[in-house]
Amino acid sequence: MDKLKQIQKLLKYEFKNINLLKEAITHKSIKSSINNERLEFLGDAVLDLIVGEYLYHKFSTQSEGDLSKLRASLVNEDSLAKIAKELKLGEFLYLSPAEENNGGRDKQSLISDALEALMGAIYLESGLDSVKVIFIDLLEKNFPDINLNSLTKDYKTTLQEITQAQIGTAPKYELISSSGPDHKKSFEMAVLLNGKEIARATGNSKKAAEQACALKALEMLKNII
Amino acid sequence: MDKLKQIQKLLKYEFKNINLLKEAITHKSIKSSINNERLEFLGDAVLDLIVGEYLYHKFSTQSEGDLSKLRASLVNEDSLAKIAKELKLGEFLYLSPAEENNGGRDKQSLISDALEALMGAIYLESGLDSVKVIFIDLLEKNFPDINLNSLTKDYKTTLQEITQAQIGTAPKYELISSSGPDHKKSFEMAVLLNGKEIARATGNSKKAAEQACALKALEMLKNII
Known part of the structure; x- marks a missing residue:
């Protein structure tokens, strides 16, 4: 079975326009005039709506923030x-030889982008x-x-997950200063x-100060993201 | 004509479920169990997809970034x-008396949220x-x-628009230091x-350094937003 047939079988979807499927699996490392970036743009919005609606119905009393x-x-x-x-x-991705040698087929960003592009393509047709x-x-x-368990995670874990997902980097914590007598020390992180x-x-422990830092950072990021 | 009829006429849409319309125009300052925040969550994703698709077709050769x-x-x-x-x-909004006195009917955030909620409500039904x-x-x-003119705006303007829209505040610029002889001064902002x-x-002028700052900030925000 050729690859294009195989992927359609895995998706349980038969493309009407096979060029749309090809576009969705073409990485930008292929220097053709067409790659999957525009479809990914569309697919990203499609998934936000679909998953948003799914959660809206599934958690019918949860706040918009949750x-x-x-x-x-x-x-x-x-x-x-x-x-x-x-x-x-x-x-199934179409990659340049360089990207192929660079482990492109295993890169999280490449395969998640392609999934979004495929959903964008199916949406279009x-x-x-x-x-x-x-x-x-x-x-x-x-x-x-x-479920909502992820919401009860501690702030440091939540912050790390968000920054890993959005900018691919983990937060680091640094002790700025400590003060006060031993039984009543205060730490600035x-x-x-x-x-x-x-x-x-x-905070009155390094750990408490780190959690307070993470909460501040989350609130800041919430305003931007 | 009552208000609910009036708003449906303005939207050129007749609600099947009038409670959905009421929910969409109920601000959270009304301390009832239901307000428009959940519908706004949905409507926001609906508009991202609709406008995304509109632009996808209208600008058929523009990059995903544009x-x-x-x-x-x-x-x-x-x-x-x-x-x-x-x-x-x-x-048309249902507001608490306090929010009403506080100029709620003229607040950009309140009316744009209500518009999103209305679109979410129409989507649902x-x-x-x-x-x-x-x-x-x-x-x-x-x-x-x-059109794409907005993309050729200078970085300072673009940054200001984004921060105003996302976090309601304008960026400020500060001179950190200047160095070098008069004919070859360098400014750090x-x-x-x-x-x-x-x-x-x-940059070699305050203005150039500010533009460079704005570009850096935009690239940073692009990774987070």
């Missing part, structure tokens, strides 16, 4: 790459409902236990992203 | 508030195509000249957001 957090935990490079891996998407059926099925298979300080906070 | 920038210039508090104002949405017809019509009326430095750069 829904946003839940969605961010599902529609991100990590989670999409997990689904893409399950589909073995990496094997068959509409939102077709993508819903396909993607929600993939989502539930790969994340059988979608800073949290750094890519070596740049993004927040600073104090 | 499409993202264009969409960000259209789906943001400023632009949505312009449309909401045209619809006189502020007059009538699907994506219904919202497309209504919103693209509103978009084209309010922005008759959607920093750009601050909410009093916090987010980037630093040098």
Whole structure:
């Protein structure tokens, strides 16, 4: 079975326009006039809506803030790459030889982008409902236990997950100063992203100060993201 | 004509479920169990997809990066508030007396949120195509000249627009140091957001250093947003 047939079988979807499928699996390292970046742009918005609506119905009394957090935990490079891996998407990508040698088929960013592009392509030719059926099925298979537990994680873990997913880097913590007598010490810590300080906070233990830093950073990022 | 009828006439859409309309115009200052925040969450994703697809077709050769920038210039508090104002949405909102006295009906955030919630509500009961017809019509009326000019704006302007829209604050620039002889001076400037430095750069004039700061900040924000 050729690769294009294989991928359609895995997706349980038959493309009407096979060029759209080819476009969706063409990485930009192929220097042709067409690659999957525009479809990825579309697919990203499609998945945000589909998963947003899914959560809206599934958690009918949760606040908009909780829904946003839940969605961010599902529609991100990590989670999409997990689904893409399950589909073995990496094997099907059109890559340049250089990107191939560079391990492109295993890169999280490449395969999650291709998954978004494929969903964008299906949306274009068959509409939102077709993508819903396909993607929600993939989502539930790969994340059988979608719930609000992730929201009760500590701030440091949450911050790390967000920064890993969004900018591929983990936050670092630095002790700025400590003061006060031994029984009543106060610690000032800073949290750094890519070596740049993004927040600073104090606490009566290093751990407490780090959590306070992470919370500040999360609130800051919430305003930007 | 009562207000609910009036707003449906302005939207050129008749709600099947009038409670959904009421929910969409209920601000959280009304301390009832239901307000428009969940619908706004949904509507925001609906508009990202609709406007994304519109631009995808309208600018069929533009890069994904340009499409993202264009969409960000259209789906943001400023632009949505312009449309909401045209619809006189502020007059129809259910607000607490305190929020009313506080000028709530004129607040950009309140009316743009309500517009998103209304689009979310229409999506829920009538699907994506219904919202497309209504919103693209509103978009084209309010922005008759959607083009790529906004992309050629200088970096300082672009940064200011983004930070105003996303976190409601304008960047400030500070001279850090200058050095070198008069004919070959070098200036180091920093750009601050909410009093916090987010980037630093040098240039052979203050203006050039500011532009370089803004570009750095934009690239940084691009990774986070």
